[in-house]
Amino acid sequence: MLMLKLLQAAASGVVTGCIYAMIALSVVIIYKATEIVNFAGGELVMVGAWLGLLLVGYFGLPRPVMLLAVPVVLFVLGAAFDRLALGRIARRRPSRRLEHATLVVATIGLSNLLKGAVRGIPYTQEVRRLPPLIGGAPIFVGDVVLERQDLAIVALAAVVMLALWAFFRYTLPGKALRATSQNARAAALVGIPVAGMRMSVWGLAASLSGLAGVMLAPKLLLTPDMGDVVTLAFAAAIIGGFTSLPGCVVGGAILGIMQNLVGTFIAPQAIAVTPFFVIMLVLLLRPQGLFGDTVGVRRV
Amino acid sequence: MLLSPLLAWVVPEYLLYIGNVLMMDAMLALGLDVLLGWSGQFAFAHIAFFGIGIYGTALLDMRAGVPFLLGMPLSALLAAAIGFVIALAAIRLRDVYLALATFAFALSMQWLIRTWDSLTGGPDGLRIAAPALFGIVVGTDRRAFVPMAMLLASMLAAMLHLTRSVLGRSLAAIRDSEHAAAASGIDVRRSKIAAFTISAFCAGVAGGSYTLFGSFIHPDDLGIWQLVQVLTMIVVGGSGSIGGVLLGVGLIGVLPELLRLAPAQWLVWQELAYGLILMLTVMFLPLGLRSVLRRNLRTTVPPRTRRGTPTMEHTAP
Numbered sequence: 001m002l003m004l005k006l007l008q009a010a011a012s013g014v015v016t017g018c019i020y021a022m023i024a025l026s027v028v029i030i031y032k033a034t035e036i037v038n039f040a041g042g043e044l045v046m047v048g049a050w051l052g053l054l055l056v057g058y059f060g061l062p063r064p065v066m067l068l069a070v071p072v073v074l075f076v077l078g079a080a081f082d083r084l085a086l087g088r089i090a091r092r093r094p095s096r097r098l099e100h101a102t103l104v105v106a107t108i109g110l111s112n113l114l115k116g117a118v119r120g121i122p123y124t125q126e127v128r129r130l131p132p133l134i135g136g137a138p139i140f141v142g143d144v145v146l147e148r149q150d151l152a153i154v155a156l157a158a159v160v161m162l163a164l165w166a167f168f169r170y171t172l173p174g175k176a177l178r179a180t181s182q183n184a185r186a187a188a189l190v191g192i193p194v195a196g197m198r199m200s201v202w203g204l205a206a207s208l209s210g211l212a213g214v215m216l217a218p219k220l221l222l223t224p225d226m227g228d229v230v231t232l233a234f235a236a237a238i239i240g241g242f243t244s245l246p247g248c249v250v251g252g253a254i255l256g257i258m259q260n261l262v263g264t265f266i267a268p269q270a271i272a273v274t275p276f277f278v279i280m281l282v283l284l285l286r287p288q289g290l291f292g293d294t295v296g297v298r299r300v
Numbered sequence: 301m302l303l304s305p306l307l308a309w310v311v312p313e314y315l316l317y318i319g320n321v322l323m324m325d326a327m328l329a330l331g332l333d334v335l336l337g338w339s340g341q342f343a344f345a346h347i348a349f350f351g352i353g354i355y356g357t358a359l360l361d362m363r364a365g366v367p368f369l370l371g372m373p374l375s376a377l378l379a380a381a382i383g384f385v386i387a388l389a390a391i392r393l394r395d396v397y398l399a400l401a402t403f404a405f406a407l408s409m410q411w412l413i414r415t416w417d418s419l420t421g422g423p424d425g426l427r428i429a430a431p432a433l434f435g436i437v438v439g440t441d442r443r444a445f446v447p448m449a450m451l452l453a454s455m456l457a458a459m460l461h462l463t464r465s466v467l468g469r470s471l472a473a474i475r476d477s478e479h480a481a482a483a484s485g486i487d488v489r490r491s492k493i494a495a496f497t498i499s500a501f502c503a504g505v506a507g508g509s510y511t512l513f514g515s516f517i518h519p520d521d522l523g524i525w526q527l528v529q530v531l532t533m534i535v536v537g538g539s540g541s542i543g544g545v546l547l548g549v550g551l552i553g554v555l556p557e558l559l560r561l562a563p564a565q566w567l568v569w570q571e572l573a574y575g576l577i578l579m580l581t582v583m584f585l586p587l588g589l590r591s592v593l594r595r596n597l598r599t600t601v602p603p604r605t606r607r608g609t610p611t612m613e614h615t616a617p
Binding site (some may be wrong): 031035037084085089092100101102103104105106107109110111112113114115116117119120145231234235238242264269272273275277279280283284287 | 336340342344389390393396397398399400401403404405407408411414416525528531535539569570571572573574575576577578579582586
């Protein structure tokens with residue numbers, strides 16, 4: 001019985017962990033490229049979820065179309081935010097130290113802007129739920145119950161992550177992005193359009209968040225506040241070291257499983273506080289996480 | 301300050317309420333600016349220290365019979381002590397970790413207040429009993445106005461002193477360039493920890509002051525959204541200067557009251573408005589409204605007379 005409970009908790013933990021990992025990836029690629037913690041990451045998830053619901057539930061589009069449309073729209077949104085707001089601030093440069101705080105404040109502004117905009121739309125006044133991505137009876141593996149939809153989520157997340165990995169590893173734009181993250185000035189010297197790269201990182205990150213939103217939406221009730229999930233992504237990213245993409249995936253899985261175990265074996269209300277404790281403990285005991293760069297060194 | 305007893309006597313209660321809220325916001329914002337504007341540190345824990353101030357002062361008074369004049373400083377010291385510990389752990393790391401550790405701390409403190417309901421009243425909130433000052437029960441906006449003004453005045457005096465102190469100048473140097481500051485012999489780590497502790501203390505005082513006129517507190521009032529409101533005040537007015545922060549508090553602090561006069565269906569757009577104000581300000585006025593006023597002052601006032609206004613740019617060594 002205990003074994004079954006453990007397995008079941010691990011199985012559902014992996015599913016939610018995949019979603020956390022996607023959001024964490026979105027936060028980390030922005031951090032790697034621009035050293036900004038994107039506090040609007042959760043709101044991009046929320047916008048993706050509502051957009052998915054709007055397209056499927058209101059306009060009646062088929063789901064594959066929605067799965068393509070959401071990342072595209074979010075890409076434009078993310079790129080536009082970088083271009084219109086962040087690019088402008090970076091060009092003005094009041095002072096270097098102040099600039100960083102200012103850019104973070106801009107993402108907090110975006111977070112409130114998106115939350116407020118969604119809250120203002122009458123369609124969101126009612127609590128809604130996205131219909132499952134795939135219907136059908138659950139599958140039994142031994143005694144562990146697996147929902148078809150959960151399998152779809154894991155499969156989709158795996159495809160996205162593999163695609164992302166291949167993109168960064170094998171394609172020219174992906175390599176250019178990595179070069180920009182490592183050293184923007186050197187990248188500019190070899191002819192990489194750094195501003196454009198930053199914009200595409202923001203676009204890419206927003207699409208990832210949007211997709212995560214679509215994956216999360218059937219499992220949660222949709223509210224304008226569902227962006228709070230970003231805390232879990234921060235925790236996942238910190239477990240992984242905050243600069244490592246595989247770290248996000250491992251961190252997401254660890255966190256998802258841990259939450260389920262805490263919910264099953266300790267207390268349901270302790271689930272909410274798990275990510276906060278994880279963040280603080282990891283930062284205290286092993287700030288570089290599992291795979292992160294050494295910390296404490298700051299570039300001049 | 302000198303006018304405050306007079307104001308407290310003649311002005312209607314509702315305006316006094318707004319005045320009290322603004323004075324509390326000012327204390328909260330000045331404290332946050334020590335971190336954000338003076339030393340360039342980004343920290344979210346401020347709202348948690350504010351909560352420690354409120355709940356600490358109120359619970360000490362109601363459960364243990366500790367009077368306000370002792371309970372408020374004790375709560376502020378508790379906030380400062382926790383701030384010191386957090387700073388000690390997080391300050392040696394990159395900025396991002398301080399932001400994230402304090403973010404997690406703020407949320408877990410909110411969770412603790414909500415969950416520990418035998419002590420704090422939990423999700424039902426806490427009804428605050430009116431504290432007594434020298435045997436006089438305060439509780440109303442009229443009676444709280446003078447003590448609030450005195451608290452704010454002492455904090456302003458302390459801040460003005462701080463801007464000119466070694467610590468204030470060290471922090472300004474650190475904000476401009478950490479390496480240059482370290483190279484010229486400033487103990488960066490110690491200054492940052494001091495800034496964090498002072499900032500937490502200010503938030504604790506601001507929280508304690510709320511019990512003078514507020515009668516109810518709920519864990520939902522201590523979330524990230526409330527921090528964003530304080531942040532908006534600082535950013536709009538101009539971070540890194542006392543005048544700028546006060547300007548921002550005055551402008552943004554009255555916004556909820558103005559919205560109250562607006563039609564009820566506008567309220568839903570409040571969050572959007574704050575987000576928009578924040579983004580537009582950092583985009584077009586990265587140094588806040590203060591910079592506009594200054595630019596205009598510069599053209600009209602001869603430079604010599606401006607020496608009296610201490611801002612961090614002038615005091616930077």
